[in-house]
Amino acid sequence: MNILIPSYEPDERLLFLIKQLREIGSFPIVVVDDGSGEAYSQLFISARGLGCTVITHNENKGKGHALKSGFRYFMQKGVTDGIVCADSDGQHLPQDIMRIASSIEEHNHPIVLGCRRFTGKVPFRSRFGNTATRLVYTFATGKRIYDTQTGLRGYSADMLDWLCRIPGERFEYEMNLLLEAPAAGYSFHEVPIDTVYLDHNKSSHFRPIIDSARIYAPFLKFSISSLSSALIDILLLALIHFFSSSLLLAVLGARLTSSIFNYTMNKRFVFDRDKPSAIRISMPKYFALVILILLLNYGLMHVFNERIGVPLLVAKLLTEAVLFIFSYWAQRKFVY
Structure with a gap:
């Protein structure tokens, strides 16, 4: 198993997640610093100290670009195990990350999606945004996915080249990926995960107007x-x-x-x-x-x-x- 964590201006929750994962195993963890700047350099130095590979962008290029940087790194390393992508803001629990990793091995070439159930106190923008993109996705493809905006996803190693060719550099990349997958012959396997929102999801760098426009652009x-x-x-x-x-x-x-x-x-x-x-x-x-x-x-x-x-x-x-x-x-x- 390989873990990829795109990160922009993170806090201590990134290091806490890495420490929890390190308690589980010694698998490779790649963190992409997407232009966070000097103020956050110590956090990424600490991540290196915990055994992570850190890829640094000189400027913020977007989540899609950060994910592609990680995918290219794994391609260059010739990895054969699955890759789990997780966010750095504490929303994805270690046990759920491990469940995604297990699902990659258990199922034959699907894209594994960690699907939140949106129960309890969920920020309005998160609930509304996922409902809207779910409807758009269903209209566009005729298929149903419960959580189109999940950042916890798993891919097999033979998908890496395709993943690097999906258009989009920011948040729209993950939606484009879902839209392109059926035509590329990839199915989906949804794994229920816990819904975790800390401080009403204030740590999210999603810009409701600009990034929503990018997601819905097609x-x-x-x-x-x-x-x-x-x-x-x-x-x-x-x-x-x-x-x-x-x-x-x-x-x-x-x-x-x-x-x-x-x-x-x-x-x-x-x-x-x-x-x-x-x-x-x-x-x-x-x-x-x-x-x-x-x-x-x-x-x-x-x-x-x-x-x-x-x-x-x-x-x-x-x-x-x-x-x-x-x-x-x-x-x-x-x-x-």
Whole structure:
């Protein structure tokens, strides 16, 4: 077993955790000082004195970058045992860290997640944040994870190269990892752990607005792209229907134009920036999806508008809302 602890401006709880782990065994512990500065140097010197390897960043680069620094270190060392990632603020108990380590050995190539149950007095931002990201993750992948924001995770050594290629340098990295895992063929195994919050989680360096925006960025970018495409679609639908009085022609013309715009936006800015796929691969998949959504779009609008009698614009908005989540899930999973 190997333990990786990313740390930024820690307190004595980091050393207390290391001492507790040292009482359990002599396994390697790597601590990444993510640019904490001179004021915290003595803590990291003490960590070295306790037998830890300390990797130092000259400036704060973010939790994702710190984790990747640790993963690269383990790759260079050629480790073959599992790696457990834990936070330095006292939220992860030694016994839970050991349970994650055992689960890595017991299960075949899953990502092991230490899942908090959020019982008792849990800070509002922690409860709300996890609920929100859990919903976003379910919408994006069609899969359910109870604790998407857990920092206590376990990986097998053969995942290290993949872990270093996941985009994101700060808190969004861990969410990106969960989003990328299913497509990479990795499953999840959830292990219940104790929920520990000290001083209402004041030691957390999570910035609610900036870091939340980073975490939700893929979904937000998709929303903006889809909204822009929908506006083009709606305007063309109204224009074509006004001049032709044909619902089918209006749906076909509007969707063809808006889908070309949407494909370009999603390929360049939403899904495909960090690992570009060939147009000859992604475009056929995308337009196959367009055809499927087009059929669903026409079918739903026919029901809403011509069967139920809902006004055309309202029927269009209802249809787009129904197909929005399906489209995001399908594009992330199958197209890009």
